[in-house]
Amino acid sequence: EASAIEKRRWTLNDFDIGKPLGRGKFGHVYLAREKRSNQIVALKVLFKSQLQQSQVEHQLRREVEIQSHLRHSNILRLYGYFYDQKRIYLVLEYAPKGELYKELQKCKYFSERRAATYIASLARALIYCHGKHVIHRDIKPENLLIGAQGELKIADFGWSVHTFNRRRTMCGTLDYLSPEMVESVEHDASVDIWSLGVLCYEFLYGVPPFEAKEHSDTYRRIMQVDLTFPPRPIISSTAKDLISQMLVKECSQRLPLHKVLEHPWIVQNSEPSGVYKS
Numbered sequence: 001e002a003s004a005i006e007k008r009r010w011t012l013n014d015f016d017i018g019k020p021l022g023r024g025k026f027g028h029v030y031l032a033r034e035k036r037s038n039q040i041v042a043l044k045v046l047f048k049s050q051l052q053q054s055q056v057e058h059q060l061r062r063e064v065e066i067q068s069h070l071r072h073s074n075i076l077r078l079y080g081y082f083y084d085q086k087r088i089y090l091v092l093e094y095a096p097k098g099e100l101y102k103e104l105q106k107c108k109y110f111s112e113r114r115a116a117t118y119i120a121s122l123a124r125a126l127i128y129c130h131g132k133h134v135i136h137r138d139i140k141p142e143n144l145l146i147g148a149q150g151e152l153k154i155a156d157f158g159w160s161v162h163t164f165n166r167r168r169t170m171c172g173t174l175d176y177l178s179p180e181m182v183e184s185v186e187h188d189a190s191v192d193i194w195s196l197g198v199l200c201y202e203f204l205y206g207v208p209p210f211e212a213k214e215h216s217d218t219y220r221r222i223m224q225v226d227l228t229f230p231p232r233p234i235i236s237s238t239a240k241d242l243i244s245q246m247l248v249k250e251c252s253q254r255l256p257l258h259k260v261l262e263h264p265w266i267v268q269n270s271e272p273s274g275v276y277k278s
């Protein structure tokens with residue numbers, strides 16, 4: 001029986017390596033078992049050479065720092081890391097039901113009950129993150145995994161930032177910060193509300209709201225908040241209302257996350273357990 005995995009100075013010998021699970025951005029992810037605890041984990045292997053080439057070491061350090069301190073059922077655990085001559089290894093929670101984007105491709109789009117259940121659990125996870133001054137900044141189907149009970153797990157904090165230390169590292173004191181700097185640090189958290197609105201739309205229609213052939217067209221559609229709801233599949237007006245309150249250009253006007261959880265569409269459609277049973 002797997003006892004609790006406890007973080008210590010791990011080396012590769014502490015793990016039995018299993019099948020490849022897929023590719024992250026900078027390396028492969030393998031199924032693995034930590035020998036001492038018999039715990040099944042996902043071992044993400046990153047090549048130092050690749051990280052150096054892309055100057056993302058600071059991003060990885062931040063990802064590890066942030067994700068290792070977060071404890072929430074809808075956030076993929078980072079148990080620890082270790083490295084050798086050429087590689088860095090992240091010891092991550094294993095999500096037995098795999099990647100959400102594959103599930104969305106298979107179903108084309110989700111029912112309103114399934115979409116609302118997922119959005120509610122992600123809103124709760126983001127409230128937890130924002131409470132710790134962490135913003136994810138990269139909420140999308142590719143960064144979501146599915147746990148044993150079908151619950152969503154936010155993974156890949158590679159783009160997350162700790163807004164708090166941005167203030168602290170700014171210049172020690174807030175006094176000299178210009179309004180727009182204080183404003184921007186304050187409003188960063190609302191980028192996750194926008195992304196949650198985009199995700200809700202994509203869960204219901206199978207495509208993101210501002211998709212276009214050319215990047216320049218997508219960019220313009222986002223800047224103009226060119227939000228239209230296709231006639232098919234038929235979606236409730238309460239769902240459209242919630243999406244319209246999250247995809248608002250002025251970030252201070254976006255529906256706060258705790259209000260998302262109180263919205264009629266969420267209250268009427270999401271599973272209280274946070275788990276969608278198909």
Ligand SMILES: CC(=O)NC[C@@H]1CCN(c2c(Cl)cnc3[nH]c(-c4cn(C)nc4C)nc23)C1
Nearest residue numbers: 021022023024029042094095096098143155156
């Ligand atoms: C967010 C992110 O890094 N995604 C890419 C990596 C690919 C496998 N990674 C996994 C990570 Cl990091 C954790 N758990 C996983 N479970 C699976 C998986 C399970 N099945 C049945 N099929 C798959 C695939 N994959 C993972 C993440």
